Amino acid sequence: MSFVPLLEEMDLPDSPLLNNLAQEFSTARPFPHLVMDRMFSHALLNEALQAFNLDHVNNINVFQNQLQSKRSTSTQSAMPAEIQRYFDIVNGAPFLRLLTRLTGITNLLPDPYLYGGGMHEVAGQGHFQVHTDFRHHPHTCLENRLALLTYLNHDWKPEYGGQLELWQNNPSRPVRKIVPQFGRSVLMLQSPDSWHGHPQAAQAGYLRRTLITYFYTAPKIKTDRTAQNTIYLPNSRQSTMQIAEIFIRNILPHFVLDTARWIRRRKRRQNCK
Known part of the structure; x- marks a missing residue:
């Protein structure tokens, strides 16, 4: 069984499915992105969800201020094996080639230390105001080009809050709202115009769990x-x-x-x- 069914499409010389997804990514508004259900097998994600417990993970980041309220793993965190399997897949060469096919961005590089990514959890009343992500990795100086989010929330309904909102600037307003349902993945271009967040707080009593990865390219500089x-x-x-x-x-x-x-x-x- 393939953990990433879309990888099988890469064997086709001219896959209509991949062509359509690439077109959808490039024309999406307010900035290039894709929303894909079942990008990963439910077996893989169910195992990840069962192992998702930040109380049992070392070196947790806690963000608690007026702009965001959440917990996440850090670059020093040791992931549960079931969750590390997901990150090993998305950081591997076959998946990187798939991302290039979908976005047109070549020579993508992973970050196995998952700076800014990893396991993210928002508890009741947690939120993250609309923002753009960091442009360059603080340690490698690589340019941040793509973000991939995969949600692990069974039976999540819009009334629970915590929807991912994609915003435009001038005038500032949300253009798309995405319910963080189980098995839903969002692939987003990273740029100064990629405004996003979940400013509506999650409803008390619910945990909003996400696996997040960033992908990079080397800066274009002249070398000897x-x-x-x-x-x-x-x-x-x-x-x-x-x-x-x-x-x-x-x-x-x-x-x-x-x-x-x-x-x-x-x-x-x-x-x-």
Whole structure:
């Protein structure tokens, strides 16, 4: 049984389902996002819910102020095995390729330490005012590009409050409200315009539980070409030819080497005709 049924669509050369989801993501308002029910198997999420108990997890963050009221795991928290399985899946290469297919964002990187993510729990009267998330990871400096939320709340009804609200700015107003029902996942673009939150407090007596992950890309900066190549250390155990090759690689301009490689590849193709 696949824990992520959508991954099976990746084997199709031109999946209509993935095409439709990608179109939905790019055209969604007030900013690109997807709301998907049953993105993950209920077996996986039921096991995660049964293991969801922040009282038994170390290094818990507690946020209690006028803008938010919730608890969450930290980068130092040890997750229950059933919940760690979910995060191992979403941080793996197959799932990252699926996210690229849905969003068009290439070279996505996970954060296995789950800064800002992990297990989130909002108790009765808990809330999180409308906000945008952090733009860069504070430790790796990677750019925050996507957020994935998966809800673990059986039989949650709109009247219980705690709906995820997606807002536009100017004028400021909610454009979409999403009930945090069990098995529902929300994939959101991260940008200065991605205003969201659940400002309506959750009803007393109910726990709103969410698994949250962020995905990143490296910042686009110019780097020295030497940083992209293997550097060899000459030593007395090498042959004269090896030392000469190292000298050529380290001294000649890169465009000369690139031209030489191009000529060699072209000759090989001609010889194969």
